[in-house]
Amino acid sequence: MLIIEMIPWIAAFAFLLSVIWIVLISWRNGISPMPASGPVRLAAAAEVQRIRGYGNIVEAGSGWGTLGLEVIRRCPGKRLTGIENSGIPLVFSRLFTLLYARLLPEKGAGEGLRKRVIFKRGDIYSYSYGDADIVLCYLFPGAMERLAGKFRQELPQGATVISICFALPDRQPVRVITCKDRLRTKVYVYRY
Numbered sequence: 001m002l003i004i005e006m007i008p009w010i011a012a013f014a015f016l017l018s019v020i021w022i023v024l025i026s027w028r029n030g031i032s033p034m035p036a037s038g039p040v041r042l043a044a045a046a047e048v049q050r051i052r053g054y055g056n057i058v059e060a061g062s063g064w065g066t067l068g069l070e071v072i073r074r075c076p077g078k079r080l081t082g083i084e085n086s087g088i089p090l091v092f093s094r095l096f097t098l099l100y101a102r103l104l105p106e107k108g109a110g111e112g113l114r115k116r117v118i119f120k121r122g123d124i125y126s127y128s129y130g131d132a133d134i135v136l137c138y139l140f141p142g143a144m145e146r147l148a149g150k151f152r153q154e155l156p157q158g159a160t161v162i163s164i165c166f167a168l169p170d171r172q173p174v175r176v177i178t179c180k181d182r183l184r185t186k187v188y189v190y191r192y
């Protein structure tokens with residue numbers, strides 16, 4: 001068999017292995033890297049825009065990077081650090097950052113964007129949130145329970161948590177937004 005004929009088989013095998021890898025890590029994490037939908041990303045970005053001035057955003061579980069990039073693109077004064085432990089989505093989030101930086105129409109905006117966003121490999125349960133002005137997350141109820149104590153101990157006074165879909169068990173949100181998507185997804189906003 002010619003090497004050229006083997007290429008589709010190698011590609012299919014690599015794709016299958018990638019899917020298995022993502023599924024295994026999702027199983028360990030308790031959640032898949034499912035990205036937030038367009039209307040939800042816009043609602044989260046609008047919430048960040050309400051917070052004036054400069055600030056550090058930490059995205060706990062940044063997946064493919066689409067939420068973080070949408071937010072950072074719409075919020076010029078902010079910097080974002082995405083924390084993710086699933087290798088394939090993490091690599092894509094870095095590629096999307098380069099792509100976004102290239103494709104942004106405004107002159108110089110792409111370079112600015114690249115300096116304001118970083119996607120890192122890490123564990124959201126051991127990451128230190130002491131420097132975060134804003135935490136963004138789209139996780140699941142068990143994760144929110146585990147993070148609640150960490151946020152209480154580590155977040156600076158005045159910090160904001162924006163959680164897509166899932167509420168924190170220990171506090172009242174200052175605002176709950178219902179998104180205009182098919183699932184009427186809720187976005188919870190907390191102030192510390």
Ligand SMILES: C[S@@+](CC[C@H](N)C(=O)[O-])C[C@H]1O[C@@H](n2cnc3c(N)ncnc32)[C@H](O)[C@@H]1O
Nearest residue numbers: 029033035036061063067084085086123124138
């Ligand atoms: C539902 S996705 C949301 C992705 C992205 N925030 C978005 O809204 O498009 C949740 C992400 O959290 C990540 N995650 C879950 N547990 C994690 C952990 N312990 N450390 C790092 N990332 C984690 C998953 O791999 C997944 O990519």
